[in-house]
Amino acid sequence: MALQQTETLENKQVKITVSVDADTFQKEVEAVYRRQVGKINIHGFRKGKAPRKIIERMYGEGFFFEDAVNNLYPEAYRDALDQSGVDAVSRAEIDIAEVGPEGFTFTATVDVRPTDITVGEYKGLKAEHPPKTVPEAEIDEEIERLRQRNARVEPVERAALSGDIVVMDYQGFVGDTAFEGGTAENQTLELGSGRFIPGFEDQLVNASAGDRLEVNVTFPQEYHSEELSGKDAVFKVKVHEVKTRVLPEADDEFARDVSEFDTLEEYKNSIRKEKEERRAREIESAVEEQLIDQLLSGFQAEVPDSMVESAAENIMEDFSERLRMQGVDLTMYASITGQDPEKLREQFRTQAERNVKANLALGQVAVLENLNPTEEQIEAKLAELAESFKVDASEVREMIKMEALKRDMRTNAALDFLRENAVISEKAPEAEAEPEAEPKPKPEAKAKSRPKKTVKKAPEKTDETTDKKQEEAQS
Secondary structure, eight states: OEEEEEEEOSSSEEEEEEEEOHHHHHHHHHHHHHHHGGGOOOTTSOTTOOOHHHHHHHHOTTTTHHHHHHHHHHHHHHHHHHHHTOOBOSOOEEEEEEEETTEEEEEEEEEBOOOOOBOOOOSSOEEEEOOSSOOHHHHHHHHHHHHHHTOEEEEOSSOOOTTOEEEEEEEEEETTEEEEEEEEEEEEEETTSOOBSTTTTGGGTTOOTTOEEEEEEEOOTTOSOTTTTTOEEEEEEEEEEEEEEEOBOSSHHHHHHHSSOSSHHHHHHHHHHHHHHHHHHHHHHHHHHHHHHHHHTTOBOOOOHHHHHHHHHHHHHHHHHHHHHTTOOHHHHHHHHTOOHHHHHHHHHHHHHHHHHHHHHHHHHHHHTTOOOOHHHHHHHHHHHHHHHTSOHHHHHHHSOHHHHHHHHHHHHHHHHHHHTSEEEEOOOOOOOOOOOOOOOOGGGOOOOOOOOOBOSOOOOOOOOOOGGGGGGBO
């Protein structure tokens, strides 16, 4: 097998001509004959015993040629590609030119990685990032979310307030006719949640257990039921119970209930550390994006479409795999999120185009700054990959293409170079607006406050599941 010719074409393509010698070809033809002879019946010979020459005399000299060619050309192409030094970035278009007893010749046309790449200024780039310190308010918000999630629901003997939970029966009417799906018993609803038709929940504020009332609503024009769309309706409601959420105190006992820590301070410190680590990763990513944006502003190169399409396919496959792990496919995801599948693919392509250009630009920086990995760095990377894959470093060498590994290492080194030579500053924290002072209510208009209750134990689960069968009353 030998490389015969390398020809540069337009549009960043190269055509290589490859020949496979007679000895290699005839050995493979003989191997194909031996694999297939057992399936061939020739009159006068037992099945599987017909000589090759007899079969070729009956069916033609080239009877086994096609399979032999198909078996040989992939390896021949790879060897020729290595000999040529062509950096192919697309699948090859193979054209078998000549086939005969003396071997065969074929051409392979491929897109190649662009080398005439121009980048603008890449030293002294500027980037900003938010403060690295996590504000104490974020820690408090996290604790508050946990308190809300661990709240206990208890009945109260008072009128319902926004945020309370009511248990009720209702039946909906349009005119004098009860409509299908508008009836429920012992339905649970959190007032202010926005789960029901606009106006429904507001009219239950100040309702008490045992109250019977009529709730007047108008169905939205774009309601999912055409029969109810835009119609005025009345719901006859009977309130069985009013409940409220009682939050646990944020103290050491609460920390022990919801975490592995003994004190609230220790738990807060763990939350702070986790948030700081996440923020550090986000800051690093944000800074890199800003630097790459500036690097790409001066980027010029003819990028083969095949590079972008291949990158887009990889992004889409990775995304699809993550969805499959959640039991969802791409079509279902597009339907759930209301996105057009084609637009979703176009988004992948846009991201892929940016990624390809960024890698090419960073590769050019590596060339300009001679950022080539040392043998020690390569061995360290192989050892890291071996540890990750739980295999020997020698197996990693067989699993991956070394040139691709070196290219990735050069790209990462170039990104480090940009960062080290950039001017990176921290944004000044935004001044918080002073909250407007709320007027104090008049004594006679003051709402009844909720009774304060202390709950220090982990809460029990409560049954607040919406009855799916009664969806007509929900927005």
